[in-house]
Amino acid sequence: xxxxxxxxxxxxxxxxxxxxxNGQTQLFVGLxxxxxxxxxxxxxxxxxxGLKVSCPKQTVATVDHIIPTAxxxxxxxxxxxxxxxxxxxxxxxxxxxxxxxxxxxRQGIVHVVGPEQGLTQPGMTxxxxxxxxxxxxxxxxxxxxIGTSNVAQVLATQTMFLRxxxxxxxxxxxxxxxxxxxxxxxxxxxxxxxxxxxxxxxYEYAGSTFDAMSMEERMTVxxxxxxxxxxxxxxxxxxxxxxxxxxxxxxxxxxxxxRAAAWWLSMASADDAEFDDEVVFDASVIEPTxxxxxxxxxxxxxxxxxPNVRDCAPGEQKLIEEAIQFMGLAEGSPIEGTKIDxxxxxxxxxxxxxxxREAAHVVNGRSVADGxxxxxxxxxxxxxxxxxxxxxxxxxxxxxxxxxxAGCSMCLAMNPDKLQGREVCASSSNRNFKGRQxxxxxxxxxxxxxxxAAAAINGRVTDIRQFEVAGV
Amino acid sequence: xxxxEIKTVTGTGIPLMFDDIDTDRIxxxxxxxxxxxxxxxxxxxEDDRQQDPGHPFNQSQYQTASILVAGRNFGCGSSREHAPQxxxxxxxxxxxxxxxxxxxxGNCGSLGIAxxxxxxxxxxxxxxxxxxxxxxxxxxxLQTLTATAGDNSVSVEMPDSVRDALVTGEWDFLAxxxxxxxxxxxxxATVPYLNGFSx
Numbered sequence: 001x002x003x004x005x006x007x008x009x010x011x012x013x014x015x016x017x018x019x020x021x022n023g024q025t026q027l028f029v030g031l032x033x034x035x036x037x038x039x040x041x042x043x044x045x046x047x048x049x050g051l052k053v054s055c056p057k058q059t060v061a062t063v064d065h066i067i068p069t070a071x072x073x074x075x076x077x078x079x080x081x082x083x084x085x086x087x088x089x090x091x092x093x094x095x096x097x098x099x100x101x102x103x104x105x106r107q108g109i110v111h112v113v114g115p116e117q118g119l120t121q122p123g124m125t126x127x128x129x130x131x132x133x134x135x136x137x138x139x140x141x142x143x144x145x146i147g148t149s150n151v152a153q154v155l156a157t158q159t160m161f162l163r164x165x166x167x168x169x170x171x172x173x174x175x176x177x178x179x180x181x182x183x184x185x186x187x188x189x190x191x192x193x194x195x196x197x198x199x200x201x202x203y204e205y206a207g208s209t210f211d212a213m214s215m216e217e218r219m220t221v222x223x224x225x226x227x228x229x230x231x232x233x234x235x236x237x238x239x240x241x242x243x244x245x246x247x248x249x250x251x252x253x254x255x256x257x258x259r260a261a262a263w264w265l266s267m268a269s270a271d272d273a274e275f276d277d278e279v280v281f282d283a284s285v286i287e288p289t290x291x292x293x294x295x296x297x298x299x300x301x302x303x304x305x306x307p308n309v310r311d312c313a314p315g316e317q318k319l320i321e322e323a324i325q326f327m328g329l330a331e332g333s334p335i336e337g338t339k340i341d342x343x344x345x346x347x348x349x350x351x352x353x354x355x356x357r358e359a360a361h362v363v364n365g366r367s368v369a370d371g372x373x374x375x376x377x378x379x380x381x382x383x384x385x386x387x388x389x390x391x392x393x394x395x396x397x398x399x400x401x402x403x404x405x406a407g408c409s410m411c412l413a414m415n416p417d418k419l420q421g422r423e424v425c426a427s428s429s430n431r432n433f434k435g436r437q438x439x440x441x442x443x444x445x446x447x448x449x450x451x452x453a454a455a456a457i458n459g460r461v462t463d464i465r466q467f468e469v470a471g472v
Numbered sequence: 473x474x475x476x477e478i479k480t481v482t483g484t485g486i487p488l489m490f491d492d493i494d495t496d497r498i499x500x501x502x503x504x505x506x507x508x509x510x511x512x513x514x515x516x517x518e519d520d521r522q523q524d525p526g527h528p529f530n531q532s533q534y535q536t537a538s539i540l541v542a543g544r545n546f547g548c549g550s551s552r553e554h555a556p557q558x559x560x561x562x563x564x565x566x567x568x569x570x571x572x573x574x575x576x577x578g579n580c581g582s583l584g585i586a587x588x589x590x591x592x593x594x595x596x597x598x599x600x601x602x603x604x605x606x607x608x609x610x611x612x613x614l615q616t617l618t619a620t621a622g623d624n625s626v627s628v629e630m631p632d633s634v635r636d637a638l639v640t641g642e643w644d645f646l647a648x649x650x651x652x653x654x655x656x657x658x659x660x661a662t663v664p665y666l667n668g669f670s671x
Binding site for chain 1: 490491492494496497500501502504505506507508509519520522523544545548549550551552553554571572573574575578579582583592631632633636637645646648649650652653655656659660662663664665666668669670
């Protein structure tokens, strides 16, 4: 088909069941991922109305948010968590939905599992009751986070109402400097465009910087689209996408795979595709990036300093002052050298095998600083197995890290993994909101997994570019 | 199937003029360990309230408020519907803010919470009026798209699709989606990846 549409609009048009007079689209959903936290009330709505799950084959559940990452024997010690586990087990059983449960080695963080199993494919519409559903856009799908009422709607009808957003192309060209990772790229984009900059937009990430990224790096970028206000972000499918998917369990094989690959690639934005907006950045200016505040946009390059409040725009000063005060940092001070208490490597942003390898490379032959609690939480059981096959768990454990079971863990602390008091955590996760990591006064510094590893070793925020890396 | 028509919301107000209030602050994640939304109201802004005795949600004069006046990018972060659920169960029926995060805004629509936008200066007029006299009645009128506090009236915005749904009581979106079942079935037959990628 020869047209000027971008991928977003191609996928949107393909899934449009009908457009209402008020401008909303009833959109068909190709894949509905569910987890234990945002689904129980949705299943209750179905029960109340006597409805079934419309397309159980397009619906897959796993458990990730509330599960302990150490000691998973049932019943869980936390009675509330146990109730939620029982609820998703009962709901999936009763409504005929596949559940990748703890006793299934395909279990893990929903946004790690989808791609890993090949459930996530280009050209799809994908929803999940979780804002980081944007992760799946790395494959060239429209992937959005939804609320629980929407979960019920999708369960019952495999559709939902949405207003078509505008599409902004975020172009970055050039090579990333050594020590600069996909995490730094997305933190930089959010720093530049703001936490609200993407509201009303889908982001297409384009340019040679993204072309050069692995699929896992692309997932890290798309994952944090929502932190920039964009409900979804995507990267056009290419040969890397096709090769990543080849042979995965939910991907067709043989001739059907060839047809699939051709179709996937045909969904990419046209060379002359039109966009509602476009911004361009230069990869060479991106440093290893660290957040210093309480929103993901409050970040600086690791060689830079926190802002001085009086130098900031008048409308921003109150928020920046609040953030600096909460964090207990000094305005104008360098971020490098900030002492940490906890190091967390994990979350749907950075818990894949490449993240764990990068961190292990930094850690190898070294020891976690005295007084620092350091944990590694693989994103899925399969990531965990792969890492253990490579002996990476021994690298971490020898250094003094704890090696955990797969789950969301300390990203949002709905499980036993929590900060205590005012602890400062170097974290590879996605949110540095007040209280996010389980202690109302806990403090989070977001950074790449390699930077978290270096911070764990030195006990303070460290420029990975200055850190001598021993060979694994 | 129809729900209640929501044309106006009237009640006292509560000012919370901060920007980028995320859903973790509205309802901390530990309270999401539940299988119903019951009881979430009492935990709205729990951690902020613990750390700030002067937090508006702690103040006695605002305890019966039903209209929240907030800043920019309200409800950013997580998709948890528990956030608007906790506000609704605390007593909030309408939110006037400079802007909303998208998922939060959509969740408000699902619950029949009138979430409307107003300019910064106009929000300040409303917030000041509420702070001066917490018993002042505010009205958010979705038909005239105004928010009124005493003699002060400011204009507010809301996308037509959401406004129409609330005003006509047609915000049971599940029923509306179900009404297109035949079209959904027909449509699924046209989606390549559900049909062997055959053209």
